[in-house]
Amino acid sequence: MTERGFADAPVQSAHAFRAIMQAMARPGRVQAIDADVKAPAPLLPSAAAVALTLCDFQTPVWLSPRLRDERIVHYLRFHAGAPLVAEPQAAQFVFATAADLPPRLGLLAQGTHEYPDRSATLVIQVAGFVPGSVELSGPGIRGGERFGVVGLDEAFWTAMAENHARFPVGIDAIFAAPGKLAAVPRSTAIRMLESA
Amino acid sequence: MYVAVKGGEQAIDAAHRLLDEERRGDRSVPSVTLEQIAGQLTLAVDRVMNEGSLYDRELAALAIKQARGDLIEAIFLIRAARTTLARFGYAEPLDTRAMRVKRRVSAAFKDIPGGQILGPTFDYTHRLLDFSLAGDYEPPEAARAPGALRSDMPRVLEMLGSEGLMEQPSQEAREPADLTQDPLDFPAGRDLRLQNLARGDEGFLLALAYSTQRGYGRTHPFAGEIRLGTVEVSFTPEELGFPIVIGAIAVTECEMINQFKGSATVKPQFTRGYGLGFGQCERKAMSMALVDRALRAGELGEERGAPAQDEEFVLSHSDNVQATGFVEHLKLPHYVDFQSELVLLRRLRAGTEAAKHRLEAAKDRPEAAE
Amino acid sequence: MNVPAYNFAYLNEQTKRMIRRAILKAIAVPGYQAPFASREMPMPYGWGTGGVQVTASVLTPEDTLKVIDQGADDTTNAVSIRKFFVRTAGVATTGKTEEASVIQTRHRIPETPLTEDQILVFQVPIPEPLRFLEPRETETRTMHALEEYGVMHVKLYEDIAQYGEIATTYAYPARVAERYVFDPSPIPKFDNPKLDDCPALQLFGAGREKRIYAVPPYTSVRSLDFEDHPFEVQRWDQPCALCGTRESFLDEIVMDDRGTRMFVCSDTDFCARNRGER
Numbered sequence: 001m002t003e004r005g006f007a008d009a010p011v012q013s014a015h016a017f018r019a020i021m022q023a024m025a026r027p028g029r030v031q032a033i034d035a036d037v038k039a040p041a042p043l044l045p046s047a048a049a050v051a052l053t054l055c056d057f058q059t060p061v062w063l064s065p066r067l068r069d070e071r072i073v074h075y076l077r078f079h080a081g082a083p084l085v086a087e088p089q090a091a092q093f094v095f096a097t098a099a100d101l102p103p104r105l106g107l108l109a110q111g112t113h114e115y116p117d118r119s120a121t122l123v124i125q126v127a128g129f130v131p132g133s134v135e136l137s138g139p140g141i142r143g144g145e146r147f148g149v150v151g152l153d154e155a156f157w158t159a160m161a162e163n164h165a166r167f168p169v170g171i172d173a174i175f176a177a178p179g180k181l182a183a184v185p186r187s188t189a190i191r192m193l194e195s196a
Numbered sequence: 197m198y199v200a201v202k203g204g205e206q207a208i209d210a211a212h213r214l215l216d217e218e219r220r221g222d223r224s225v226p227s228v229t230l231e232q233i234a235g236q237l238t239l240a241v242d243r244v245m246n247e248g249s250l251y252d253r254e255l256a257a258l259a260i261k262q263a264r265g266d267l268i269e270a271i272f273l274i275r276a277a278r279t280t281l282a283r284f285g286y287a288e289p290l291d292t293r294a295m296r297v298k299r300r301v302s303a304a305f306k307d308i309p310g311g312q313i314l315g316p317t318f319d320y321t322h323r324l325l326d327f328s329l330a331g332d333y334e335p336p337e338a339a340r341a342p343g344a345l346r347s348d349m350p351r352v353l354e355m356l357g358s359e360g361l362m363e364q365p366s367q368e369a370r371e372p373a374d375l376t377q378d379p380l381d382f383p384a385g386r387d388l389r390l391q392n393l394a395r396g397d398e399g400f401l402l403a404l405a406y407s408t409q410r411g412y413g414r415t416h417p418f419a420g421e422i423r424l425g426t427v428e429v430s431f432t433p434e435e436l437g438f439p440i441v442i443g444a445i446a447v448t449e450c451e452m453i454n455q456f457k458g459s460a461t462v463k464p465q466f467t468r469g470y471g472l473g474f475g476q477c478e479r480k481a482m483s484m485a486l487v488d489r490a491l492r493a494g495e496l497g498e499e500r501g502a503p504a505q506d507e508e509f510v511l512s513h514s515d516n517v518q519a520t521g522f523v524e525h526l527k528l529p530h531y532v533d534f535q536s537e538l539v540l541l542r543r544l545r546a547g548t549e550a551a552k553h554r555l556e557a558a559k560d561r562p563e564a565a566e
Numbered sequence: 567m568n569v570p571a572y573n574f575a576y577l578n579e580q581t582k583r584m585i586r587r588a589i590l591k592a593i594a595v596p597g598y599q600a601p602f603a604s605r606e607m608p609m610p611y612g613w614g615t616g617g618v619q620v621t622a623s624v625l626t627p628e629d630t631l632k633v634i635d636q637g638a639d640d641t642t643n644a645v646s647i648r649k650f651f652v653r654t655a656g657v658a659t660t661g662k663t664e665e666a667s668v669i670q671t672r673h674r675i676p677e678t679p680l681t682e683d684q685i686l687v688f689q690v691p692i693p694e695p696l697r698f699l700e701p702r703e704t705e706t707r708t709m710h711a712l713e714e715y716g717v718m719h720v721k722l723y724e725d726i727a728q729y730g731e732i733a734t735t736y737a738y739p740a741r742v743a744e745r746y747v748f749d750p751s752p753i754p755k756f757d758n759p760k761l762d763d764c765p766a767l768q769l770f771g772a773g774r775e776k777r778i779y780a781v782p783p784y785t786s787v788r789s790l791d792f793e794d795h796p797f798e799v800q801r802w803d804q805p806c807a808l809c810g811t812r813e814s815f816l817d818e819i820v821m822d823d824r825g826t827r828m829f830v831c832s833d834t835d836f837c838a839r840n841r842g843e844r
Contacts, residue, residue: 139743141784168745172590205645522611537735
């Protein structure tokens with residue numbers, strides 16, 4: 001049996017989108033997400049809410065190995081109608097866990113300088129947020145924002161800093177934790193902090 | 197004392213009530229029915245379905261009534277209604293060869309297999325006002341063909357093609373582009389251009405087509421074949437995996453034969469322009485075919501300079517719902533922008549005035565001008 | 567005949583997903599015009615269909631919506647759009663800037679400073695700042711890709727040569743986050759400074775032209791100018807005749823046909839508040 005998606009799609013997706021949009025507009029600021037949605041483990045309800053709010057038959061989706069569970073595949077096909085692709089570079093949305101990220105962010109769809117919007121969004125399932133491994137600055141941030149994600153190491157943030165260096169092309173990352181989410185778009189500059 | 201105007205809401209409501217009243221007209225005259233519009237103003241209904249991009253005679257009739265006969269307004273109503281409809285997928289390509297033909301003419305050959313079939317046409321009518329229509333005149337029943345027409349009517353362009361005289365249409369096994377799902381993007385493929393033209397304003401297309409005939413992107417056209425009739429629409433539901441017939445629609449198709457083209461390695465061949473629309477819409481289908489051919493200038497290695505050959509110009513301005521909205525939006529208040537211009541213009545004029553005074557003062561005292 | 571029932575905020579869910587994806591890209595690339603498959607709305611193109619589609623896609627049932635046109639809540643088009651959302655989304659509405667969580671606007675930014683809890687949605691007629699210098703989309707797209715904005719500076723400098731100052735008074739081009747030159751919609755240049763470092767998220771929707779763009783909160787928006795001709799906003803010799811403020815953009819009211827004029831706040835809510843009438 002497939003877990004139900006949104007019981008009231010117009011309203012629940014509106015709430016979820018508001019949280020996602022605020023996260024993208026205020027990089028590093030953690031937003032609460034009403035994830036009243038059942039999802040087959042290990043897909044987190046917050047990540048499932050992102051998928052149901054943004055993905056459909058027009059958006060190829062790639063799942064990292066840990067998420068490539070038959071029930072999750074069926075769930076996304078049934079509720080979102082999203083085509084699943086075998087190669088991460090063919091995806092508009094890439095769902096992964098902090099433990100099995102796609103090997104190189106630079107290989108995901110980056111968009112072009114004419115169409116920087118034709119790029120991938122990376123949705124990473126994480127355990128939670130901690131302040132202080134990186135300092136974020138740029139559009140959406142007043143001064144600087146100290147930010148950190150459980151399970152994401154310096155190598156990841158280095159890759160994200162390289163991603164920013166490619167602006168305006170590049171990917172945008174959404175971090176989905178239980179009941180919460182945050183985002184770091186390509187416009188955000190990243191500085192490692194000592195403790196990281 | 198000035199008091200800022202309030203009451204926009206009441207004004208709007210009152211204006212709309214007046215509109216309703218004007219639409220109704222003289223109450224001693226019966227209200228026009230949708231059956232009358234759908235059954236007797238058929239060509240208006242066809243145009244609204246075409247440019248409204250929705251095949252539904254009843255809704256088109258309603259839109260025409262609601263729009264007081266303003267067809268662009270009716271088209272707009274249909275487009276807005278279309279936005280709310282769920283999309284199930286794409287139908288299989290129409291097979292117009294299997295059309296149940298009502299009219300079919302070719303200007304390229306005197307006689308063609310299957311015959312020239314005039315059908316219901318204004319062509320050759322004398323455009324004299326028919327005062328019998330002012331009353332309750334009932335026309336006699338029209339004569340029907342003694343036998344059934346061929347169900348598989350060969351196409352004129354196919355006959356030329358079998359002799360190698362006609363370029364073959366490109367066959368691509370991909371989903372066609374759809375500008376209702378993705379924003380228009382340049383350069384556009386022919387599929388996207390044809391969709392844009394099919395939804396485009398008949399008057400705009402007519403004028404562009406006419407301009408090609410007058411030398412602005414000449415294409416030497418011959419009306420190879422124009423056919424009108426009904427075709428079946430098939431759809432393949434995901435769960436079935438094979439096509440099923442879901443209905444039949446009336447369409448007009450125009451295949452234009454245009455100037456030939458060849459190269460050192462390819463023998464010269466005629467080229468083609470294509471037009472298709474809902475219902476009976478010959479003017480539209482022919483204009484579409486001419487503009488389609490003109491827009492192929494780049495692909496066929498022709499010089500591009502005329503408006504009808506300019507893809508960005510044609511496709512960006514063909515949609516009358518967009519065009520009427522933006523032209524008519526000038527009715528909306530613009531007083532903030534206008535005030536900005538007023539402030540600037542007054543200051544610039546004051547600056548010019550001051551400069552003039554300085555110049556005149558300098559003239560009076562030549563030594564001071566140094 | 568079947569009478570259809572409409573979805574929350576009119577648009578169907580698939581359309582909203584498509585618009586929402588475009589909004590996220592627009593936020594991630596500030597000032598870039600993200601294409602979207604704009605739909606026909608039940609009001610004409612040019613009447614704010616882009617803004618309406620953006621608002622419909624960001625609105626939640628708990629929002630309080632304010633709609634202004636030319637700064638006023640009571641102009642006909644503002645009334646019409648507000649009614650549309652009351653009818654299709656059932657949201658609360660307000661005229662008070664500080665009470666609104668979502669503000670849809672045509673041609674003005676409210677005088678009352680916006681906060682982090684607000685979203686400002688602009689209606690945009692022509693999103694491309696380079697359009698009147700280069701009509702071709704393929705060309706302007708390349709110019710943005712190459713960050714080639716010289717033509718815009720030349721245009722502004724020609725103004726200075728001819729008039730002694732930059733003659734653009736509304737839709738004044740600005741640079742977002744030191745990258746994209748953008749058109750802030752036909753707001754008077756008086757409002758341009760409010761775009762800069764604004765706590766609220768600013769979204770721009772162009773329905774007919776099928777583009778969405780954004781200025782995230784706290785983002786630099788620099789109006790184009792020259793060292794010897796710095797950017798300046800409009801000033802009036804007199805205060806608002808109703809509330810007495812010297813801080814707001816003034817509309818000119820023609821009182822008679824003998825040249826009598828009166829100047830009053832374009833932002834009707836701001837003016838009413840100054841007068842203590844609310």
